[in-house]
Amino acid sequence: MIVLMDMQMMMLDVIYFILRGCLRIVMRPRTKDISGELVLITGAGGGLGRLFALQFVREGAEVVLWDMNAETNEATAKLVREAGGKAHTYTVDVTDRDTVYKVADLVRKDLGRDVTFLINNAGVVAGHRLLDCPDDMVERTLKVNCHAHFWTVKAFLPQMKANNHGHIVTVASVLGLFATACVEDYCASKFAAVGFHESLTHELLTEEECDGIKTTLVCPYLIDNDMFEGCKIREEAELFLSAQDPVYVVQQAMNAILIDQPLVCIPRLTYIPYIAKALLPWDANVATYRFVGSDKSMYPFIEKKKTAIKAA
Numbered sequence: 001m002i003v004l005m006d007m008q009m010m011m012l013d014v015i016y017f018i019l020r021g022c023l024r025i026v027m028r029p030r031t032k033d034i035s036g037e038l039v040l041i042t043g044a045g046g047g048l049g050r051l052f053a054l055q056f057v058r059e060g061a062e063v064v065l066w067d068m069n070a071e072t073n074e075a076t077a078k079l080v081r082e083a084g085g086k087a088h089t090y091t092v093d094v095t096d097r098d099t100v101y102k103v104a105d106l107v108r109k110d111l112g113r114d115v116t117f118l119i120n121n122a123g124v125v126a127g128h129r130l131l132d133c134p135d136d137m138v139e140r141t142l143k144v145n146c147h148a149h150f151w152t153v154k155a156f157l158p159q160m161k162a163n164n165h166g167h168i169v170t171v172a173s174v175l176g177l178f179a180t181a182c183v184e185d186y187c188a189s190k191f192a193a194v195g196f197h198e199s200l201t202h203e204l205l206t207e208e209e210c211d212g213i214k215t216t217l218v219c220p221y222l223i224d225n226d227m228f229e230g231c232k233i234r235e236e237a238e239l240f241l242s243a244q245d246p247v248y249v250v251q252q253a254m255n256a257i258l259i260d261q262p263l264v265c266i267p268r269l270t271y272i273p274y275i276a277k278a279l280l281p282w283d284a285n286v287a288t289y290r291f292v293g294s295d296k297s298m299y300p301f302i303e304k305k306k307t308a309i310k311a312a
């Protein structure tokens with residue numbers, strides 16, 4: 001009897017959330033006010049990290065910038081200050097667990113307050129085919145794109161839990177939802193980051209005293225910057241799915257964060273291959289990947305990397 005009542009409640013919930021999801025497509029929910037929040041961004045010296053810093057400051061937040069490159073990190077801080085915001089820089093290699101914990105304590109001591117938003121954005125890719133990829137590069141990708149998320153979340157979640165307030169953002173990739181050839185290190189690390197993020201989200205949902213801590217998984221498609229320079233799908237397909245403007249990607253991610261959206265794929269078209277992967281037979285997916293030229297999309301990227309290494 002109880003199971004039937006539970007099932008009825010569950011079905012009502014499912015219908016309610018589907019309808020709410022549809023309504024949200026046409027009517028944007030109210031955004032939350034993040035003025036005064038303390039936002040920590042990893043990989044803040046780079047493309048998306050820097051843009052995230054500027055967007056958060058525009059929304060009235062204060063930013064803590066972590067990057068292993070002190071120079072580029074300072075350059076981000078300078079831009080933030082020129083925009084009228086407050087920025088605090090720390091040189092941190094996020095793969096170094098002890099440093100992450102030590103600097104997390106230092107941030108709390110220096111600023112006298114808790115980090116409320118954590119943006120796990122730092123990311124790398126080896127850019128070699130599997131058999132040409134040095135082992136230490138494989139390890140580095142997994143450490144930066146996945147392991148580091150464990151260390152930063154373990155460092156800041158206790159403060160968020162104590163206040164029942166916070167937001168954890170994982171910048172993953174569409175390559176954490178479906179894969180393509182020749183980026184094994186990257187896909188493995190991003191699939192792992194997605195798994196970590198989802199499990200963490202479920203853990204927070206099961207703990208009542210954590211209902212004030214939100215999570216957002218950001219999965220962008222190829223971005224028009226240096227990281228995957230050369231990556232290309234079939235020309236005709238590029239008319240529908242081109243490399244994304246980094247500013248647009250960060251704006252879309254911010255929109256999702258501000259309405260506590262759990263997952264955002266950028267652009268929206270990339271939800272289709274994600275769903276198709278689960279629904280279609282493997283070979284049917286392979287046929288579509290071949291048709292749009294995504295099976296060999298990394299070849300020119302890897303060639304470019306090789307040429308750059310030879311030239312250096």
Ligand SMILES: NC(=O)C1=CN([C@@H]2O[C@H](COP(=O)(O)OP(=O)(O)OC[C@H]3O[C@@H](n4cnc5c(N)ncnc54)[C@H](OP(=O)(O)O)[C@@H]3O)[C@@H](O)[C@H]2O)C=CC1
Nearest residue numbers: 043045046047048068069093094121122123173222223227
């Ligand atoms: N570019 C793309 O096409 C896409 C990127 N993404 C993801 O978006 C995120 C941001 O990428 P994007 O801005 O394009 O890349 P960038 O290379 O421009 O930025 C990444 C930043 O992370 C820093 N970083 C790397 N390793 C560490 C480390 N161990 N500790 C601290 N900081 C580190 C880099 O420093 P340094 O410059 O010194 O190496 C750099 O400043 C990444 O997670 C990436 O995987 C997702 C989808 C597409």
Ligand SMILES: CC1=C(/C=C/C(C)=C/C=C/C(C)=C/C=O)C(C)(C)CCC1
Nearest residue numbers: 173175179180221222228273292294297
């Ligand atoms: C595999 C695949 C595609 C191509 C994906 C590519 C080329 C993604 C590149 C993403 C990058 C570089 C992400 C970085 O984090 C399409 C065209 C969507 C069609 C469906 C399958």
